[in-house]
Amino acid sequence: MSAGDWRVQAQDGTHHVIDGPVRMRANNMRMLLAAALAGAGITYGPSFVFDPYVADGRLIVLMPDLVTAELAIQAVYPTNRYVPLKLRSFVDHLAIELEAALS
Structure with missing residues (x-):
């Protein structure tokens, strides 16, 4: 759902770029969260936005062994x-x- 070109790193240190079709773009994490909760697709964002919904089972982590770069x-x-x-x-x-x- 969010803009493509997601850069992630595996536990062995290798870097990967995940890209694909984008159905929705937004610069608002709450909007992306609402869309993901409604079943519109996948997204990624800060843990302080998404973790409560992962913890209660409303969202799942698709690639738990990959990490994204920290953003300032x-x-x-x-x-x-x-x-x-x-x-x-x-x-x-x-x-x-x-x-x-x-x-």
């Missing part, structure tokens, strides 16, 4: 000598929440 999540804002407290607090909150979701 970045907060981008203009550089400045003064970073507003609201922005600093928001970035700190994101870091805490994402760390909790990934552990």
Whole structure:
């Protein structure tokens, strides 16, 4: 369902590219999750989105021996000598929440 050209790595270190027909493209993991839950196809995404549905059996992992590359999540804002407290607090909150979701 999500864009092709998935790059994965096997346990022996070999790299593979999985490509195929794409029925749906989205840059929103919640949308891809809803489509997968509705039976529209396969997708991959972050564990903090999909793991609860794998744990309760609504989704299955098709290739458990393969791992995808880690993707960075970045907060981008203009550089400045003064970073507003609201922005600093928001970035700190994101870091805490994402760390909790990934552990």
